[in-house]
């Protein structure tokens with residue numbers, strides 16, 4: 113059984129912004145975690161390339177849409193490599209394979225009698241590629257998201273019979289596990305309860321799109337096309353029976369992780385399309401919140417857009433990941449604050465985790481000849497061992513329900529408690545008393561062992577820092593041994609060598 117997780121297919125109107133980086137990092141952490149549990153993960157990302165907006169952007173630049181898309185999709189790929197994103201599939205909706213999937217899918221939906229020709233009239237936002245339901249009916253009305261005037265459209269379009277699926281969709285969204293978090297689910301339940309309307313799946317006179325078979329001047333509506341990218345990503349490079357190929361390759365998706373602004377497409381339109389084509393619906397749609405900066409919405413007009421490239425070059429991958437994963441509760445809105453960022457990185461990573469590793473390994477080197485001391489068991493009860501065991505259980509529970517912030521906090525609290533254990537026992541005083549040597553060995557062994565487990569627990573969250581910690585302990589993660597097994601207490605080898613110390617994280621300064 114495979115575990116299929118997807119980011120949205122990002123629209124190629126610009127390079128990745130912080131919001132896309134956020135979504136992709138969360139998906140990456142989940143994908144890494146599932147792989148550690150031994151699951152066969154297919155992590156899909158990619159780009160959505162068709163539509164009027166792209167056609168116009170390319171025209172303004174005086175290049176072909178395809179040339180423009182080639183450039184931007186390459187930028188996306190490079191970005192994800194720079195962020196060390198462990199994606200398995202990168203799908204471009206302008207690929208031949210994808211076009212074949214869309215055509216095959218369309219034929220299936222047609223056979224279910226779910227396509228008809230109708231007239232679509234209304235105010236349209238090119239930015240959203242969406243008709244606005246009830247804008248105040250004036251040409252001066254601006255899309256609240258894009259701050260651009262809507263355009264009047266009155267054209268013949270092909271429609272998909274969404275209304276036919278009212279009951280099935282209602283039943284599906286009432287399953288608590290289908291849409292998370294609950295606030296998002298309630299929004300969708302509310303939307304669906306007002307009655308589903310058929311929606312148009314083709315546009316006329318947009319050349320940059322997939323042509324609708326049998327309708328010369330129609331191309332597929334960009335959402336109908338883009339959503340199918342998830343299916344074509346796992347249909348490999350088959351040339352026929354692509355849908356079946358995708359099902360054999362692991363469809364349905366276990367999770368679509370998306371921003372809350374595109375929830376309706378994923379939790380209502382998409383499942384209905386799939387049911388119509390006789391395919392299984394995704395198992396979960398998780399809608400995360402928006403990111404603000406210092407409490408304000410980021411935008412070009414405010415000039416406060418945070419460039420993820422700059423963050424990456426200035427701070428590196430781990431600090432940004434830690435902030436985004438730990439400080440934002442998945443599903444809620446999040447705020448990026450410069451001072452808070454510096455404080456969190458310094459407190460959590462430098463002062464708590466980094467310092468724990470530094471002080472213990474230096475004591476161990478000094479007192480025990482650059483070695484891990486012997487695992488003496490002098491005390492009746494090993495409080496730190498008990499604490500570590502509870503932490504591992506809690507962490508796995510939290511991760512399994514996608515509370516990544518709480519899982520990160522579990523790791524942090526183990527580090528805090530390990531520091532406290534060290535402070536309470538004061539081995540630097542005990543070492544002066546000869547008869548206390550076994551106890552000192554026990555303390556240092558316990559602290560090193562707890563740090564090893566901290567390192568392993570960080571593996572899906574902060575892959576870089578995790579390997580640095582475990583390298584410093586001379587105890588790296590072994591691919592051939594199940595990860596959960598390596599989280600058992602007492603596996604750090606007594607009397608093994610400790611490698612030369614290296615700082616694993618630098619403290620940040622306020623600007």
Ligand SMILES: [Zn+2]
Pocket residue numbers: 237238239240241255256257258259
């Ligand atoms: Zn818009």
